[in-house]
Amino acid sequence: MIIVSACLAGVNCKYDGGNNLNPRIKDMVARGLALPVCPEQLGGDPTPREPVELSGRSGEDVLDGRGRAVTNTGRDKTDSFIRGAHEVLKIARLVNAEYAILKERSPSCGSGLIYDGTFTGRRCKGHGVTAALLERHGIKVYSEEEDYPFSRRP
């Protein structure tokens, strides 16, 4: 089983109440190959919600107490982001997931790029909080923008 960001499967869990539908991901879910999860909802945050960026350089910094997850109005969401990441890890272990395909540039799900914490649209290299936790526990994280090998129809 592969863990995927729920918004990529068309679930309206994005901060603005929308989704990031990706037909290949939706098809994997429909075929029973992938399980959709949203770490920010699993952490207890509502939808819609304020956008969040990471004030540290990466999700690893947030996990290690060197960075915070903060909304555009300054609310600290660090605890709920870490809680959601651990819930996703729990689900991944339940279904013996070895891989995840997560939404690029999200402060939770990004695996290559995230926004830099200034809310100016600038990006930097780094993991989101959930992507960082999954990688730490041996679950390989791909972005939906990569050519992930197991997405092709047999």
Ligand code: SF4
């Ligand atoms: Fe999508 Fe991840 Fe953001 Fe949830 S936390 S809306 S799954 S990118």
